[in-house]
Amino acid sequence: xxxxxxxxxxxxxxxxxxxxxxVKLLTRLGxxxxxxxxxxxxxxxxxxxxxxxxxxxxxxxxxxVFGEYEAIVTPSGSCGAMVRELYxxxxxxxxxxxxxxxxxxxxxxxxxxxxxxxxxxxxxxxVTDVGAYxxxxxxxxxxxxxxxxxxxxxxPRRLLQAVKxxxxxxxxxxxxxxxxxxxxxxxxxxxxAAMGADKVRNAESTGAEVLCAADNSCLMHIxxxxxxxxxxxxxxxxxxxxxxxxxxxxx
Amino acid sequence: MSGTFVGMPVxxxxxxxxxxxxxxEAVNNPTLRGNLRHATHTIRAKRAKAVAEVSDWAELxxxxxxxxxxxxxxxxxxxxQVEESVTAAGGIVHWAADADExxxxxxxxxxxxxxxxxxxxxxxxxxxxxxxxxxEAEGIRAYETDLAELIVQLGKxxxxxxxxxAIHRNRGEIRDIFTREMSEWGxxxxxxxxxxxxxxxxxxxxxxxxxxxxxxxxxxxANFVVAETGTxxxxxxxxxxxxxxxxxxxxxxxxxxxxxxxxxxxxEVFLQTLPRSSTxxxxxxxxxxxxxxTDEDGPKTFHLVLLDNGRxxxxxxxxxxxxxRCIRCSACLNVCPVYERAGGHAYGSVYPxxxxxxxxxxxxxxxxxxxxxxxxxxxxxxxxxxxxxxAIDIPEVLVHLRERVVQGGPVTREGNKVVxxxxxxxxxxxxxxxxARWAFARPGALRTGQRLAxxxxxxxxxxxxxxxxxxxxxxxxPPVPAEPFRDWxxxxxxxxxxxxxxxxxx
Numbered sequence: 001x002x003x004x005x006x007x008x009x010x011x012x013x014x015x016x017x018x019x020x021x022x023v024k025l026l027t028r029l030g031x032x033x034x035x036x037x038x039x040x041x042x043x044x045x046x047x048x049x050x051x052x053x054x055x056x057x058x059x060x061x062x063x064x065v066f067g068e069y070e071a072i073v074t075p076s077g078s079c080g081a082m083v084r085e086l087y088x089x090x091x092x093x094x095x096x097x098x099x100x101x102x103x104x105x106x107x108x109x110x111x112x113x114x115x116x117x118x119x120x121x122x123x124x125x126x127v128t129d130v131g132a133y134x135x136x137x138x139x140x141x142x143x144x145x146x147x148x149x150x151x152x153x154x155x156p157r158r159l160l161q162a163v164k165x166x167x168x169x170x171x172x173x174x175x176x177x178x179x180x181x182x183x184x185x186x187x188x189x190x191x192x193a194a195m196g197a198d199k200v201r202n203a204e205s206t207g208a209e210v211l212c213a214a215d216n217s218c219l220m221h222i223x224x225x226x227x228x229x230x231x232x233x234x235x236x237x238x239x240x241x242x243x244x245x246x247x248x249x250x251x
Numbered sequence: 252m253s254g255t256f257v258g259m260p261v262x263x264x265x266x267x268x269x270x271x272x273x274x275x276e277a278v279n280n281p282t283l284r285g286n287l288r289h290a291t292h293t294i295r296a297k298r299a300k301a302v303a304e305v306s307d308w309a310e311l312x313x314x315x316x317x318x319x320x321x322x323x324x325x326x327x328x329x330x331x332q333v334e335e336s337v338t339a340a341g342g343i344v345h346w347a348a349d350a351d352e353x354x355x356x357x358x359x360x361x362x363x364x365x366x367x368x369x370x371x372x373x374x375x376x377x378x379x380x381x382x383x384x385x386x387e388a389e390g391i392r393a394y395e396t397d398l399a400e401l402i403v404q405l406g407k408x409x410x411x412x413x414x415x416x417a418i419h420r421n422r423g424e425i426r427d428i429f430t431r432e433m434s435e436w437g438x439x440x441x442x443x444x445x446x447x448x449x450x451x452x453x454x455x456x457x458x459x460x461x462x463x464x465x466x467x468x469x470x471x472x473a474n475f476v477v478a479e480t481g482t483x484x485x486x487x488x489x490x491x492x493x494x495x496x497x498x499x500x501x502x503x504x505x506x507x508x509x510x511x512x513x514x515x516x517x518x519e520v521f522l523q524t525l526p527r528s529s530t531x532x533x534x535x536x537x538x539x540x541x542x543x544x545t546d547e548d549g550p551k552t553f554h555l556v557l558l559d560n561g562r563x564x565x566x567x568x569x570x571x572x573x574x575x576r577c578i579r580c581s582a583c584l585n586v587c588p589v590y591e592r593a594g595g596h597a598y599g600s601v602y603p604x605x606x607x608x609x610x611x612x613x614x615x616x617x618x619x620x621x622x623x624x625x626x627x628x629x630x631x632x633x634x635x636x637x638x639x640x641x642a643i644d645i646p647e648v649l650v651h652l653r654e655r656v657v658q659g660g661p662v663t664r665e666g667n668k669v670v671x672x673x674x675x676x677x678x679x680x681x682x683x684x685x686x687a688r689w690a691f692a693r694p695g696a697l698r699t700g701q702r703l704a705x706x707x708x709x710x711x712x713x714x715x716x717x718x719x720x721x722x723x724x725x726x727x728x729p730p731v732p733a734e735p736f737r738d739w740x741x742x743x744x745x746x747x748x749x750x751x752x753x754x755x756x757x
Contacts, residue, residue, distance in 0.1 A: 007736055009691065009697070011736065012701070012735050012736045012737055013701050013704065013731075013735050014729050014731065014732065015729075015732070015736075016732050016734065016735060016736035016739055017732070019736035019739075019740070020736070020739065023740075023744070035736075035737070035740045035744070037694060037737060037740075037741070038694045039694070040690075040691040040692070040693075040694055040697050041687070041691040041697075043688075043691075045684075045687070046684055046687070046688060047650065048631060048650055048653075049653060049657070049680070049684065050626075050650065050652075050653030050654040050655075050656060050657040050658060051654070051657060051658065051681070051684045051688075052650075052654050052658070053658065054684050054685060054687075054688040055688075057688060057692055058688060058691050058692065061691070061692055089647070093570075096569065144630070144631070144632035144633055144634075145633070148632070148633035148634070148636070148637055149633060175634070176588050176632075176634075177588045177630050177632035177634070179588065179630060180630065181629070181630025181631055181632070182630075182631070183627075183680075184627065184629065184630045184631070185721075185722060186718075186721040186722060187271060187627050187721075188270065188271050188274065188589070188627065188628060189271070189721040189722070189724065189725070190271065190274055190275050190278045190279075191271075191274050191278055191589050191592050191593050191628075192630070193724075193725035193726070194278050194284075194592045195588050195589075195592060195630070196725070196726065197725075220729050221726060223727075223729065224722075224725075224726030224727045224728065224729065225725065225726050227726075227727040228725060228726055228727050
């Protein structure tokens with residue numbers, strides 16, 4: 001199976017290790033991974049800040065770049081939700097504005113074949129034990145769009161539970177938002193920081209070494225808060241844990 | 252935050268600061284944070300348990316949504332049916348286009364009775380229009396009889412929650428307010444009042460009983476109006492509503508036009524979902540229903556004031572209209588992480604929390620600083636949508652209203668179609684969004700930017716000056732990697748069959 005890696009602009013620029021981990025993991029599982037070089041950004045930040053019309057060209061570009069692949073895999077719950085949940089809505093809005101079906105038709109092909117990484121592993125490849133080894137105590141934070149928009153459910157936890165050497169501990173208040181929220185983190189910095197600090201305190205209370213999530217933008221906020229509050233914890237993307245093996249452990 | 256209001260705030264509030272500024276104080280107030288955290292987490296957990304008991308909750312939620320959507324779609328017809336059925340049952344129906352008109356009507360009706368005081372059962376609609384203040388200006392004193400509303404009124408405070416308006420107060424604060432203020436308004440608090448819930452409730456009971464027995468005029472809202480019979484329904488849990496609705500000679504009910512349900516059969520759905528969503532009760536304790544007037548029983552005169560006040564304008568917007576499905580359960584407030592930290596006052600409206608963030612900017616428009624900032628008072632985490640018993644997709648409406656703020660566009664105000672201009676103060680953001688869109692439409696430009704960031708990474712600070720401080724005041728920046736992923740990919744895998752150049756010509 002030949003799939004496209006939709007890495008997201010944030011991961012491409014700031015978290016290349018996550019991208020390398022997805023490639024390593026999927027290759028190990030027998031998947032042929034391609035990274036279309038023309039990919040940029042799905043338009044989520046534009047759309048969610050109120051700039052839907054600026055997001056439209058980015059969505060069309062996404063569809064151009066990824067349209068011909070069998071499957072599109074992304075290590076981001078919120079960017080996955082942008083494509084799956086909000087691209088159809090953009091098409092509907094354009095139709096309601098009297099602009100016809102063009103946008104909806106352009107975006108339709110990429111919607112059903114876009115998968116968040118853990119969904120792709122569990123639902124498409126049918127694996128929960130990916131042969132990973134990660135000898136650390138980990139607590140898992142389900143990020144909001146993965147949890148509520150995509151309905152990832154217990155997929156990430158099942159994958160983590162199958163990792164050799166990994167001890168998974170419960171995160172109190174796991175379902176509560178970390179406070180990132182894209183431009184919310186800047187526009188409502190006080191509330192965002194308070195939410196982040198509460199999330200970090202809850203994470204610390206578990207005694208885990210690592211807080212794991214399936215979305216680096218949330219981890220950037222949580223990790224930045226952890227670092228500022230001088231906790232000993234590290235934020236790690238789930239792809240890096242699942243890619244780690246006894247022969248090639250994660251850094 | 253302490254207000255200097257007598258009764259409830261005027262709607263809309265005069266020059267309320269934008270949400271981020273208003274929230275700043277609350278976020279840094281440890282007592283308030285503690286009170287809110289304790290209360291919201293308690294109700295949240297109870298609600299989840301009460302909802303989990305119902306095997307057909309998803310179906311009830313869908314039914315509630317459909318009943319409300321159907322009613323709103325045919326609201327003109329159902330409003331006429333309500334007028335006919337209420338009139339036939341001996342009630343008198345009044346129509347109020349806005350807050351001023353509603354206040355004028357109610358003040359006029361009270362004056363006709365010759366009375367100068369009224370008892371009130373908690374009503375969001377009368378708070379929305381600032382009725383208590385309007386009555387005060389006419390020399391009429393309105394007594395709130397709901398326990399929490401009493402606390403707010405005695406404390407010269409403002410409500411901060413739809414269902415538990417004094418959620419920001421703890422028991423000690425309430426004891427102090429009762430001891431200090433009750434004597435000003437009527438029967439004083441008992442000597443040596445402690446902060447045990449039973450003693451506080453008894454003090455309120457004695458204080459209020461005097462008012463119930465004396466009042467000749469009662470004022471209420473309604474949770475529902477059943478169109479087929481013209482029956483009003485008030486759902487409450489203290490029994491004060493039953494007193495206000497049955498003891499006075501004259502009853503005046505101010506009701507938003509979106510409160511209609513077509514039939515009693517429809518009501519059945521909401522009497523299941525509302526108590527569990529709001530107070531986590533399986534069945535509501537006091538459900539009062541009345542149809543016009545009845546000889547020798549209850550009020551002799553009944554007035555229904557049907558209130559628009561921005562609702563028709565909201566109804567005209569096909570995305571935003573779902574906010575009118577709201578049954579005021581406040582489940583969205585109790586689950587909202589932003590409400591939990593910012594508190595209700597920061598929302599500058601009698602409707603706080605997620606529902607307030609989509610309702611206020613629609614009912615009042617987005618012209619004021621507070622209303623233009625409310626759609627952004629959310630991380631879009633979606634917890635509100637998940638718990639909403641009528642499936643209002645609050646994040647969808649928030650984003651829709653953000654669009655209205657930054658891009659402008661067609662809206663309906665006071666029944667007229669107008670085209671809004673983009674709000675001021677978003678110029679820099681708009682330019683940044685355009686620039687980002689330009690770069691993202693050109694992979695080459697994105698790559699140039701990424702490489703520049705990587706090559707200068709040794710010089711990047713961990714904190715930022717100016718507006719960047721919004722991030723770095725509390726959070727360290729992530730280090731920029733030595734190379735972006737795409738450079739690694741091209742260096743290591745691009746030539747091994749990966750179709751690296753697909754679409755790159757753009």
